[in-house]
Amino acid sequence: MNHNQHKAENPTRVDTMQKLMPERVEKTCLGSKDLVKKVYADFSNRVKTAREIIGRPLTYAEKVLAAHLININGAELKRLQSDENLAPDRVALQDATAQMALLQFMSSGIPRVQVPSTVHCDHLIRAHTGAKDDLDLANQENKEVYDFLKSVSQKYGLGFWKPGAGIIHQVVLENYAFPGGMMIGTDSHTPNAGGLGMIAIGIGGADAVDVMAGQPFGLRWPGIIGVHLKGKLNGWAAAKDVILKVLDELTVKGGTGHIVEYFGEGTASISCTGKATICNMGAELGATTSLFPFDKKMAAYLAATDRADWAKMANEIAADLKADDDVIKSPQKYYNKIVEINLDTLEPHIVGPHTPDLARPVSAFAKEIKEKGYPEELKYALIGSCTNSSYEDMDRSASIVKDAQAKGLKLNSPLMISPGSEHVFNTIRRDGQKEAFDSIGATVLAFACGPCIGQWQRDDIKRGDKNSIITSFNRNFKARNDGNPETLSFISSPELVTAMAIAGRLSFNPITDTIKNNKGEAVKLSPPVGNELPAKNFDTSACGLIEPAADGSKIEVAISPQSKRIERLEPFKPWDGKDYTDLPILLKASGKCTTDHISPAGPWLKFRGHLNNISDNMFIGATNAFSGETGVGQNVITKETSVPFAQIARSYKSQNIGWVVIGDENYGEGSSREHAAMEPRLLNGKAVIVKSFARIHETNLKKQGVLPLVFVNPSDYDKFQLNDRVSVVGLDTLAPKKPLTIVIRHEDGSESKIEVKHTLTVEQIQWFRAGSALNKIAAEIKK
Secondary structure, eight states, X not given: OOHHHHHHXXXXXXXXXXXXXXXXXXOSSSOOHHHHHHHHHTHHXXXXXXXXXXXXXXXXXXHHHHHTBSOGGGOOOOTTTOEEEEOOSEEEEEHHHHHHHHHXXXXXXXXXXXXXXXXXXXXXXXXXXXXXXHHHHHHHHXXXXXXXXXXXXXXXXXXXXXXXXXXXXXXXXXXXXXXXXXXXXXXXXXXXXXXXXXXXXXXOHHHHHHHHTTOOEEEEOOEEEEEEEESOOOTTOOHHHHHHHHHHHHOTTTTBTEEEEEESGGGGGXXXXXXXXXXXXXXXXXXXXXXXXXXXHHHHHHHHTTOHHHHHHHHHTGGGSSOOHHHHHSGGGTOSEEEEEXXXXXXXXXXXXXXXXXXXXXXXXXXXXXXXXXXXXXXXXXEXXXXXXXXXXXXXXXXXXXXXXXXXXXXXXXXXXXXXXXHHHHHHHHHTHHHHHHHHTOEEOOSSOGGGXXXXXXXXXOTTOOEEEEESSSOOOTTTTTSOTTEEEEEOOHHHHXXXXXXXXXXXXXXXXXXXXXXXXXXXXXXXXXXXXXTTOOOOOOOOEEOOOSOOTTOOOOOOTTOSSBOOOOOOOOOOSSOEEEEEEEEEBOSOOOHHHHSOOGGGGGGTBOHHHHGGGTTTTOBBTTTOOBSEEOOTTTOOOSEEHHHHHHHHHHTTXXXXXXXXXXXXXXXXXXXXXXXXXXXXXXXXXXXXXXXXXXXXXXXHTOEEEEESSGGGGGGOXXXXXXXXXXXXXXXTTOOEEEEEEOTTSOEEEEEEEOOOOHHHHHHHHHTSHHHHHHHHHHO
């Protein structure tokens, strides 16, 4: 059976998009107007049908999801219960995750992506001296990776955004996002597009491969958390403070399984890019995504980015691009949980160190610094990244710089700035903000992730030096920014970060405190001011997009057999039909074990396309519960201690010994990097047994054929000892919602039996049996 015959008998997400196929090749930097038109053509009818199925008024998130169901008439739409298949409009991949995703896509046997898709080169540019030099060096150091990504994009029909074009989420907001649309992206901060009213979900590369291959995107129908915004931001308060306050309320796992939907009169007062900041950092809640309803701020942003026609189409169905009126009138009836925030009284917040949900208002921070002994000297202040790199962010920060200079002040800490895109940079250069930053001595970095994801070459400290930095980024896990676990990283708004760079100290509160100027006078900074959008619209003269070839069949993908950075993938072996018996424990993780701990970024980013080489970093940041050490454990076969976990795993694999990992709460929190699931799979990991999982990582494990299991009784975590052997029994009858039994054979010969649960669906069990989701897709194509 050929592929077309198989599609006819097994309709997939491709069949819902056939009319869009001629539009697959991008014609300009902007996305397809015809795609927007198609989504809107049936939007209201689908909303009406969903309202009838659910039997009540709908939230905005429910409407957008309903509009993208593959088979709405067969849907159940039960929150936190039913599994539904959806058809996203777009896929976006950043260069670090795109490598493995596209290597997997190449293995699928499909000649061209079936959904509009783009690659964005923003993660591999190391921040050091400044934009031009850093970009030039990145183009030299990463040439083989960029050549691979460009050639594979050309061959398989993806748009390729060159290094220096901008950070993925800012570029998507400027060119592709639209109210009521749905996209997925191989970066956890894909929800940034929620600032334009789009359902945008961060996923692992294997999920992206499925969608690019024309398969449905499966999703457990989410719960909905409503955040009711009242009033209007003023003074030093910024959009960033909204999400920092929400994090304080819900914590880093409070959004798991839910979409966070903002509503209320306060939403209309926040700019489109301010909304994007809030949605972007909603990833730190563990939420599926976040979004705002369509309003005039979004329409204005669309017009300023050459998409006024999109705004006009959105206005025609505006009644369905927001929650139903009854939902707004009685929100307690329709949201699973409600958080209320009064923007009129919202105070600037600071979070950290080491976690984004340790929050306090700036007025309480100075006291805490003294109590906890945080270094008060501010070594660096950094603004930008995908979270806060908009024109408004730059303009408001520049206003503080201009005010400071007019009052005889200077920088007392180095200030580094990462604009979000070429459009933002060219516009602030035209409008004078860049000149203000230059004149005070700030360093403008390349339009890339840089220090936010560990791509930062610091020359002022050595590893182990305790110091404080503050950023406007989204994550601050240990060692994330600079590789130094003793760097205390705090997060706040770009406005507050800029003010602290001028003061040079972490305890500075610009609302109440003064700074001595060059005349010895005590002066106070004025509150920031700035335009949401440039008066002359954006400078969109530059376009970093390279369109895919109309016919990629003759294009050769650039992979050198000698490459240490790119390696073709070999399929994982299918399950052998047997229970897992007497497996050693490679790692029992203590406390927080994020994807940064499992597979860190920084210098390891260069191996993101070479699974074998990058696997040497597996668990190097994880804390060993048996010894308290970081990144090392005991080989229970040889009894050798303080051995890197990857080395132990390779030793076990060479002897055909599988192994398990035991973990704590919210295991796999953080970035969407599927390497954190693929590395254990490559090195013969069989199961990960934890108190609870972060959503994306749990899915990534399923996609790669690793069993993600959860203790029915969380205290069973304490039963596992160093020399125990672990068996997972009952795999031959593995079924949805059916618990499994774990048998722990202790060193003294005694046994303990515990029960574990899982969230595997029928389809996901098929992935496990096939060895991976990709194996299943490839097998179906060959039928």
